[in-house]
Amino acid sequence: MVRDLIEETIWSLTGNKVRSGLTILGIVIGIASVITMVAIGQGAQNSINNSIQAIGSNLIIVMPGAQRGSAVSTGRGSAQTLTLADADAIQSQVPNIKGVAPEDSKRYQIIAKGTNTNTEVIGTVPAYASVRNVTMDAGTFITDQQVNNSSRVAVLGPSARDDLFGTGADAIGQTVRIKGVDFTVIGIAASKGGSGFNNPDDSIYVPLTTEQHYLSGDTYVTTISVAAQDQNSMAAVQQSVTDLLLQRHKISDPTQADFSIMNQSDIIATASSITGTFTMLLSSIAGISLLVGGIGIMNMMLTTVTERTREIGLRKAVGIRKIYINLQFLAEAVLLTFIGGAIGVLLGWGASIIVSHFINLTAQVSMSAVLLAFGVSAGVGIIFGFYPARRAAALSPIEALRYE
Amino acid sequence: MIECKNLVKVYKNGDVETTALKGVSFKIEKGEFVSIIGPSGSGKSTLMHILGALDTPTSGEYFLDGHEVSKLSDDELSEMRRNKIGFVFQAFNLLPRATVLRNVMLPLLFTDIPMKEREARAREALKNSSLDESKFYNHSNQLSGGQIQRVAIARALINDPAIILADEPTGNLDTKTSHIVMEAFQELHKRGHTIVLITHEPEIAEYAERIISVRDGVIEKDVKNNNYKYGARSN
Numbered sequence: 001m002v003r004d005l006i007e008e009t010i011w012s013l014t015g016n017k018v019r020s021g022l023t024i025l026g027i028v029i030g031i032a033s034v035i036t037m038v039a040i041g042q043g044a045q046n047s048i049n050n051s052i053q054a055i056g057s058n059l060i061i062v063m064p065g066a067q068r069g070s071a072v073s074t075g076r077g078s079a080q081t082l083t084l085a086d087a088d089a090i091q092s093q094v095p096n097i098k099g100v101a102p103e104d105s106k107r108y109q110i111i112a113k114g115t116n117t118n119t120e121v122i123g124t125v126p127a128y129a130s131v132r133n134v135t136m137d138a139g140t141f142i143t144d145q146q147v148n149n150s151s152r153v154a155v156l157g158p159s160a161r162d163d164l165f166g167t168g169a170d171a172i173g174q175t176v177r178i179k180g181v182d183f184t185v186i187g188i189a190a191s192k193g194g195s196g197f198n199n200p201d202d203s204i205y206v207p208l209t210t211e212q213h214y215l216s217g218d219t220y221v222t223t224i225s226v227a228a229q230d231q232n233s234m235a236a237v238q239q240s241v242t243d244l245l246l247q248r249h250k251i252s253d254p255t256q257a258d259f260s261i262m263n264q265s266d267i268i269a270t271a272s273s274i275t276g277t278f279t280m281l282l283s284s285i286a287g288i289s290l291l292v293g294g295i296g297i298m299n300m301m302l303t304t305v306t307e308r309t310r311e312i313g314l315r316k317a318v319g320i321r322k323i324y325i326n327l328q329f330l331a332e333a334v335l336l337t338f339i340g341g342a343i344g345v346l347l348g349w350g351a352s353i354i355v356s357h358f359i360n361l362t363a364q365v366s367m368s369a370v371l372l373a374f375g376v377s378a379g380v381g382i383i384f385g386f387y388p389a390r391r392a393a394a395l396s397p398i399e400a401l402r403y404e
Numbered sequence: 405m406i407e408c409k410n411l412v413k414v415y416k417n418g419d420v421e422t423t424a425l426k427g428v429s430f431k432i433e434k435g436e437f438v439s440i441i442g443p444s445g446s447g448k449s450t451l452m453h454i455l456g457a458l459d460t461p462t463s464g465e466y467f468l469d470g471h472e473v474s475k476l477s478d479d480e481l482s483e484m485r486r487n488k489i490g491f492v493f494q495a496f497n498l499l500p501r502a503t504v505l506r507n508v509m510l511p512l513l514f515t516d517i518p519m520k521e522r523e524a525r526a527r528e529a530l531k532n533s534s535l536d537e538s539k540f541y542n543h544s545n546q547l548s549g550g551q552i553q554r555v556a557i558a559r560a561l562i563n564d565p566a567i568i569l570a571d572e573p574t575g576n577l578d579t580k581t582s583h584i585v586m587e588a589f590q591e592l593h594k595r596g597h598t599i600v601l602i603t604h605e606p607e608i609a610e611y612a613e614r615i616i617s618v619r620d621g622v623i624e625k626d627v628k629n630n631n632y633k634y635g636a637r638s639n
Contacts, residue, residue: 004513015501314497317458318511318559319486321479394478397458397485401497 005324009331020336023300027340027381028347030293031373035348037286038369040355041279047361048271052264054192055200056132058098058231059264060238062086062224062245065257080220081249081258084208087224089248094226094240096233101128102221104211110204111177112164119160120203121178123211131227134205139172139187142207150209154183158191159202176204181214238263290373294380301333301384305392306403312392313400322393326386329393333385337378344377345370405598406432406455406567411464413450424450425461426621432600434566437593439601439609439629442618449571451618452602456491456569457484469566486511490560494572496552498544498559504530505540508558529558532595533588550581557588567598574608586611 013020064081087102103124110117128134129141137158146153154176156164165171171185183206192200212219228237242254242261249258315325348370352363392400413425424447432438442448453459454466457473460481466473469488476484485491498507508526517525530540533554544552553573560568570589574582590611593599601612609615610631617625 001514001516008513011502011506310497311499314499315510315513316482317456317485317491317493317497319482319484319489319563320511320513321482323479324514396460398453401493401495 001324005327005331008328009335012328012332013335019300019304023297023304023336023381024340024343026293026296026300027337027377028344030290030297030377031341031344031370032348032351033289033293034286034373035345035365035369036351036355036363037282037289038279039348039352039363039365040359040361041275041282042366043352043356043361043363044278045272045275046364048275049268051192052268052271054133056225056227056264058228058234059131060226060228060234060241061262061264062090062226062241063260063262064220064222065259080218082221082224082245083219084212084221086245086248087221089244090224090226090241093244094237096229096237098227098229099127099131100227101125101131101225102208103128103223103225104208104216104221105203105223106216108178108215110160110164112174115164117160117163119157119163121211121215122203122205123208123215124205125208128205128225131225132200133192134200135190137188137190138170139185141187141189142205147207147209150213151207152181152183152210152214153186153207154178155187155189155205156185157189157199157201157203157205159199160204161188163202178204178206179215183210234263234265286369286373290376294376297337297377297381298384301381302388305329305385305388308389309392309395309400309403312389313395313397313403316393316400317397325393326390329389330382330386333382334378336385337381340381341374341378345374348373405434405436405469406600407465407467408455409465409467411451411454411461411466413447413454413459414462424621425454425464427464428618428621428623429464430616430623430626432567432598434598435593435596436614437589437599437601437612438614438616439603439612440616440618441603441606441609442624443604446618447621448602448604448618452569452571452600455567455600456489456571457481458491486515487563488566490557490563490565490568492553492556492560492568492570492573494575496544496556496576498552498555500545501543503541503543504535504547504555507544507555508562510559511562525562526558529561530555532561532592533557534591548581549577550584553577553581553585554588557585557592561592561597565597567600568592570599570601572602572604574603574605582608 062082084102087100090097091100101124103122105120105122107118108121110119124142125147126142126144134141139155141155142153156171161169161171164176165174171188174185175182176185226237226241228234238261245259246254246257251257312325316322349365352365356363409429411425411428412423415422415424428451440448440451450459454461457468460474464474468484471484473484499510505523505526508529509522512522512525527540535551535554535558539547539551544555547555574585577585586608589599589601603609610629613629613632615627615629616623
């Protein structure tokens with residue numbers, strides 16, 4: 001009996017290849033599109049999270065607030081309220097911190113042999129490398145001694161190096177000129193893969209003291225980056241830094257603070273809400289694909305069963321019990337949806353990999369998307385393959401045979 | 405063998421009730437070859453469906469081989485159709501994409517009969533309905549009308565049924581093919597099968613020994629066929 005069931009099912013599906021093929025195609029497209037869409041969405045989310053991680057981990061960033069007290073308020077971050085002394089105080093008085101990196105950055109026109117570019121010059125200290133995850137591709141980062149001596153040395157970001165000396169060129173020992181002052185290149189930072197306005201690759205690092213002495217001519221800093229020991233101590237560190245700076249700047253009302261403080265979780269939260277919207281968008285598209293695919297499967301199944309009502313009538317008329325007719329149609333629907341489902345999953349997977357190659361992100365196939373897509377398609381396929389067949393098998397053979 | 409007592413069949417279509425059979429009673433003995441003849445709308449097809457256990461009467465009793473068919477459940481009716489009745493349809497009703505053998509073996513699906521025996525029985529049945537062996541693996545849509553109807557007859561024969569019911573078996577065939585098919589039925593009759601044939605053509609009805617005329621849902625005439633012409637065309 002089981003053998004009959006298997007044979008009838010396979011015979012029936014292979015007997016009408018176009019019908020079976022179209023049904024499978026509907027299922028394949030529905031499933032594959034959902035899997036691919038969700039994979040791209042998740043890939044984008046991961047890629048954004050990764051680039052946030054690339055600026056450093058457990059990071060707290062202190063920036064000057066807006067300048068107050070005069071009639072014209074300048075923008076947030078423009079005030080000159082943070083100094084190197086603030087950074088030193090944080091370093092020595094706040095517990096549970098891994099590093100403090102003050103920086104003073106400004107864009108300058110940089111001149112090298114015959115070329116020039118406009119880029120961000122960051123005056124900073126050796127701790128910057130560990131706090132902001134800067135790794136070296138060649139040479140060394142700024143040392144304490146160079147900071148103490150206000151040495152005129154520079155570390156180039158890979159993009160800045162490419163712009164000034166040509167892609168991949170060995171720039172160590174060369175000279176760049178910033179605001180009329182010559183700096184010797186001592187290292188090239190490794191790429192962080194950033195892009196856009198705030199590209200960490202397109203920058204030049206110089207010792208903070210050198211920057212203050214030769215370039216800005218003052219002792220203020222534009223940012224103090226603080227790395228906490230771990231994720232759990234971030235809130236406490238942020239609070240301590242806030243309290244310390246309020247005290248140092250003699251401000252009693254925290255709302256009047258002349259600096260702003262931001263931690264990486266806030267940045268991640270903001271980014272997550274953006275990528276969340278993005279994923280929502282893709283999921284909606286995927287959901288619509290699934291709906292359309294499901295309707296396609298439903299149509300195919302309903303048409304098939306309607307077409308085959310006469311066949312069902314005939315099977316009953318020659319004495320086959322309705323349970324076996326039901327079983328056969330159920331088996332057909334299950335087999336179709338599973339073949340389609342398997343192909344769909346593979347295709348979606350393949351498409352995700354191909355998409356990863358063409359756009360610069362790693363699409364991630366999620367198990368929940370696979371299960372959801374498969375479940376919906378299989379559910380629709382089986383219900384609409386089986387239920388009408390069951391109804392047809394419950395008709396008297398004569399009614400079924402006469403069905404048009 | 406077959407006994408009908410006061411069969412009534414009423415069709416309901418919305419509020420409209422149509423009485424197709426208004427109390428039909430008759431008996432058919434084992435080995436008889438009976439034609440049921442009547443114009444369209446006379447109720448002969450309804451009667452055939454009830455005889456074939458494809459439909460149940462609204463009231464009245466129908467005994468087939470001692471079983472009261474009108475009281476059976478859907479599954480019991482299926483069993484009855486498989487084991488006691490061979491049905492030949494006007495529209496042939498073969499599976500178009502299946503081979504001749506597969507079509508003939510259809511009633512044996514989901515039974516305990518092993519594949520080998522199924523095929524042996526199918527070949528035997530096809531031989532008895534005189535289909536050429538070269539056609540056994542053809543698909544039914546590659547056959548002529550006469551050949552298709554012989555496949556349908558073979559399918560009806562496969563379970564060696566107590567009764568063979570043919571509903572206008574020549575309705576879709578030309579005259580020459582009709583006679584060939586009718587001779588095949590006569591052959592079966594000669595071998596002892598009980599055959600009930602439905603037709604609206606008197607010429608086809610005359611192949612049977614007994615002719616029951618139905619009109620407006622009642623039996624009008626039930627007579628022995630004096631013009632029984634067994635083998636009339638075979639020479």
